[in-house]
Amino acid sequence: MAFALNEEQERQLKSILERYPNKMAACIPTLHLCQEANENWVNEDVIQFVAERLELSAAHVKGVVTFYTLFNQHKPGKHQVWVCRTLSCALRGSDQILAHCEKKLGVRCGETTKDGRVTLRTAECLASCGTAPMMQVDKDYYENLSIEQVDRILDRLMYEG
Amino acid sequence: MLKQTQYLSKNYGKPDSWKLEMYEQGGGYKSARKALSMTREQVIEEAKAAHIRGRGGAGFDAGTKWSFMPPPGDKPHYLVVNADEGEPGTFKDRTIMEMNPHALIEGCIIAGYGIGAHAAYIYVRDELHLSKARLWAAIEEARAKGYLGEKPFGKDYAMQVYVHTGAGAYICGEETALINSLEGRRGEPRLKPPFPAQYGVFGMPSTVNNVETIAIMPSVFEVGGDTFSKLSELHAFNDGGARLFGVSGHVKKPGVYEAAVGLTLRELIFDLGGGMLDDRPLLGVIPGGSSCPIMLEDEIVNIEGDERFAAYNGKSVLDLPMGVDTYRRTGNMLGTCCAIVLSDRADPVLACQNLIHFYKHESCGQCTPCREGCGWLERIFDKVVQGTATMEELDRVHEIASNITGNTICAFGDGAATPMLAFIRKFRKHFEDYVQTGGKNQTGELGWLATDRRAAE
Numbered sequence: 198m199a200f201a202l203n204e205e206q207e208r209q210l211k212s213i214l215e216r217y218p219n220k221m222a223a224c225i226p227t228l229h230l231c232q233e234a235n236e237n238w239v240n241e242d243v244i245q246f247v248a249e250r251l252e253l254s255a256a257h258v259k260g261v262v263t264f265y266t267l268f269n270q271h272k273p274g275k276h277q278v279w280v281c282r283t284l285s286c287a288l289r290g291s292d293q294i295l296a297h298c299e300k301k302l303g304v305r306c307g308e309t310t311k312d313g314r315v316t317l318r319t320a321e322c323l324a325s326c327g328t329a330p331m332m333q334v335d336k337d338y339y340e341n342l343s344i345e346q347v348d349r350i351l352d353r354l355m356y357e358g
Numbered sequence: 359m360l361k362q363t364q365y366l367s368k369n370y371g372k373p374d375s376w377k378l379e380m381y382e383q384g385g386g387y388k389s390a391r392k393a394l395s396m397t398r399e400q401v402i403e404e405a406k407a408a409h410i411r412g413r414g415g416a417g418f419d420a421g422t423k424w425s426f427m428p429p430p431g432d433k434p435h436y437l438v439v440n441a442d443e444g445e446p447g448t449f450k451d452r453t454i455m456e457m458n459p460h461a462l463i464e465g466c467i468i469a470g471y472g473i474g475a476h477a478a479y480i481y482v483r484d485e486l487h488l489s490k491a492r493l494w495a496a497i498e499e500a501r502a503k504g505y506l507g508e509k510p511f512g513k514d515y516a517m518q519v520y521v522h523t524g525a526g527a528y529i530c531g532e533e534t535a536l537i538n539s540l541e542g543r544r545g546e547p548r549l550k551p552p553f554p555a556q557y558g559v560f561g562m563p564s565t566v567n568n569v570e571t572i573a574i575m576p577s578v579f580e581v582g583g584d585t586f587s588k589l590s591e592l593h594a595f596n597d598g599g600a601r602l603f604g605v606s607g608h609v610k611k612p613g614v615y616e617a618a619v620g621l622t623l624r625e626l627i628f629d630l631g632g633g634m635l636d637d638r639p640l641l642g643v644i645p646g647g648s649s650c651p652i653m654l655e656d657e658i659v660n661i662e663g664d665e666r667f668a669a670y671n672g673k674s675v676l677d678l679p680m681g682v683d684t685y686r687r688t689g690n691m692l693g694t695c696c697a698i699v700l701s702d703r704a705d706p707v708l709a710c711q712n713l714i715h716f717y718k719h720e721s722c723g724q725c726t727p728c729r730e731g732c733g734w735l736e737r738i739f740d741k742v743v744q745g746t747a748t749m750e751e752l753d754r755v756h757e758i759a760s761n762i763t764g765n766t767i768c769a770f771g772d773g774a775a776t777p778m779l780a781f782i783r784k785f786r787k788h789f790e791d792y793v794q795t796g797g798k799n800q801t802g803e804l805g806w807l808a809t810d811r812r813a814a815e
Contacts, residue, residue: 216520218434218560224542225525229484251542264544264722265525267484283446284648284712285606285698290807321528321716322446323485326606326696327613330807336487343807 200242206234210250220251224261227251228268237277238269274309274316276354279333282319285326294330295319297344301351315354359591359679360625361618363600365577366570370457376492378499381460387505389579390467394513398430401472405575407583409590409598413450414440414531414568415647415693417682419596421583426555428563430474436564437470437478438540438554439572442524442531444483445647446716447698450602451569453614455482455489458573459496465572466519467510468579473565477518480569481536484523493521528720532768533566535722546724547768570602591620592681594666603680604696605631608638608704614696623653624676627699636808638701642784643676645685646693648713649773651780652706653690661687707788707797708804710781711739717774728771731762735778742789745796752789755782 202210213226224247231243239262248255262268280286280295295306298317302310309316325331328340332347339350368384369375381387393401406421427435439462443451454462466478482490497519500506508516522540529535530545537559539545558564578586578599587598597619603626606612610632617630623643627633634640642652657675661667667687670678678684685692700709718736723729735758741747759775766772782789791799 216522221542222522222540222560225539226523229523229525253542257543260544261542264546265527267526282712283716284644284709285447285612286805287712288607288698288700288704288709288805290805292805293807320485321719322444324443324449324452324483326447326449326698327604329606329612330805333485338488 200231200235200240200246202231202234202246206230221253221257223251224253224258225265228258228262232268236272238272275314276335277316277318278351278354279318279320279323280306281321281323281325281329281331281333283322285322286329286331289329291330293344294332294342294347297347298332298351301348302355310355315351359618359620359622360629361589361591361600361620362630363589363616363618365600365616366454366458366461366573366602367614367616370453375457376459376496378460378496378503381458385580386460386576387464387511389576390464390505391511393468393579394471394511394515398472398474401468404579404583405469405472407587408578409583409587409593409596410571410574410578411597411682412568413570413574413601413694415445415649415691417597417686417692420567420571423555423565423567424469424473426553427473427565428555433562434477434560435473435475436559436562437466437473437475437572438533438536438559438564438566439466439478439480439569440531440533440536440566441480441482441486441489441569442528442536443486443569443694444528444531444720445649445694445696446713447606447644448604448647448694448696449606450604450614450694450696452486452489453602454569454573455486456492459489459492460500461573461576462493462569463496463500463506463519465575467505467517468575469565469567469572470517471515474563475565476516477520479520479522479540479559481522481524481530481540483530484525490521490523497521527722528716529722529768529770532770535768536566537564544722546722547770549767574599574601589618590681591618591679592684595681595683597681597683601695603630604694605699606696607699608635608701609633609699610635619681620679622677622679623697624674626680626697627676631699634699634701636701636703638703641700641702641704641706643700644698644777645680646691646695646697648698648716649769649777650691650693651689651777652700652784654784657688659688703801703806704804705788705797705801706781706785707739707742707792707800708802710778710785711736711743712804713777713781714739714774717770721770721774725766725771727762727765728774731758731771732774734758735774742792743797745792747793749790749793752782752793755779 410420534548762775
């Protein structure tokens with residue numbers, strides 16, 4: 198079934214388009230909007246939709262989607278966990294945090310749990326170096342992490358909501 | 359010289375510091391009012407007098423950059439604020455957007471007026487959801503008060519500010535890649551010239567400035583450009599004012615601190631940063647984001663041919679004031695002024711491998727030397743760590759890195775290769791030990807979780 202936005206999302210798209218002098222500039226914000234409306238991933242239908250609405254070629258939109266890491270080309274889990282692995286976090290023990298996440302979730306980095314609830318990934322520097330180690334869960338930052346805190350956060354993702 | 363200031367950070371940590379009411383209690387938006395009563399030339403002159411060297415890493419004088427914009431004509435002009443902070447070790451702009459967003463909005467009004475722009479786009483990396491929310495809320499508050507819109511403060515000079523998001527690409531922090539990304543394309547850097555002041559976003563004259571560069575402008579106009587510049591110990595070097603310094607890694611109190619320009623690394627690590635974690639000796643420090651070569655305590659300043667630097671010669675690099683020119687003349691870079699500190703428990707070979715992984719991942723792939731070179735370096739360093747590399751491969755790092763530098767469209771290639779060369783040169787023995795003995799004599803450790811770290815402080 199072709200992809201479509203609901204009324205509220207259409208209103209948001211209109212407000213995005215008003216910010217720019219041309220439609221192409223709305224490409225990334227529109228893709229974000231559509232990704233969120235499509236269970237957090239961008240499939241061929243979404244690419245086609247964005248291309249038509251912004252009067253771009255599907256090849257252009259696909260080029261944008263594949264360039265940026267935050268556009269998912271496969272459906273992720275209900276929750277996405279990114280552990281920052283870059284130097285400042287690594288100096289503060291992010292390797293141990295990642296290893297603990299892998300063990301507790303029973304998946305390797307890059308994989309989704311069998312029940313489809315959590316996708317575990319690493320991130321390249323999330324600008325949280327002074328409060329390392331840290332991880333991002335969906336849209337929230339969790340900083341100055343200890344193993345106990347990671348346990349509490351993951352328990353909530355695995356068993357609640 | 360340690361001289362802490364509170365221009366940007368005075369409300370940090372206070373409840374509701376991001377709200378208009380709090381900002382105005384501290385004199386907020388008076389500077390924009392003042393700037394709009396001046397002529398465009400006067401605004402640029404005031405900014406020039408402050409000698410604000412771009413806070414995003416390149417260190418170019420902000421007022422001078424504004425003066426490159428053509429006079430307003432038929433074409434619209436644009437201000438673009440670079441909030442794509444993604445350099446490992448750098449986290450200062452996030453604090454401004456989250457705790458003092460109105461300073462950035464007010465700075466946009468001042469800078470926009472100065473360069474003849476009626477619209478400013480703040481390009482924020484998508485990961486920073488709190489920053490985006492606080493900026494949008496601040497824009498709404500400012501609009502509701504009439505500070506943004508058709509007639510800010512009654513002056514007939516329409517001004518709009520928008521937040522634009524990226525989608526996870528470090529390269530979009532480079533100004534021409536950012537422009538491409540803002541236009542809805544892949545974030546691949548462009549050749550310069552033409553420079554953005556002639557042909558920028560949407561093909562129009564544009565100025566791209568860092569978040570901190572813009573957010574400090576209200577303070578500049580509050581105290582006066584010259585007075586602000588003189589806060590700095592390096593005023594004579596045209597490196598003025600106060601700025602945010604970050605420190606992370608193996609220090610007791612990592613964080614963002616505000617101080618006058620002229621602070622030394624030793625003061626940043628030991629006075630503001632609380633000293634080395636677990637009181638271990640210092641192995642090395644990367645001064646301003648991961649693109650800067652690592653520095654060792656026993657490196658001595660020796661700047662020849664300029665009397666003005668003579669006072670610093672013979673001192674440890676840790677005691678050199680952190681300035682754009684002082685660092686450049688020692689063969690290093692000040693970058694974003696956010697230091698990453700390594701203690702002797704950290705294995706420099708693992709640190710180097712960690713960084714090349716980042717650069718390999720973030721290379722946009724447009725230029726062959728960078729795309730292939732970063733991958734090649736990563737493979738060699740992976741083999742070094744696994745104990746399977748040869749001395750020939752280690753020696754090849756110089757060749758590969760030298761073939762990346764200067765051969766790419768943007769500075770990313772240099773930013774990736776230069777730190778690798780510094781690691782190899784300064785920690786040659788550690789690398790050789792990995793090749794010859796599999797790293798038997800190294801710590802084999804990069805970082806550790808200290809569960810009782812906070813309790814011990």
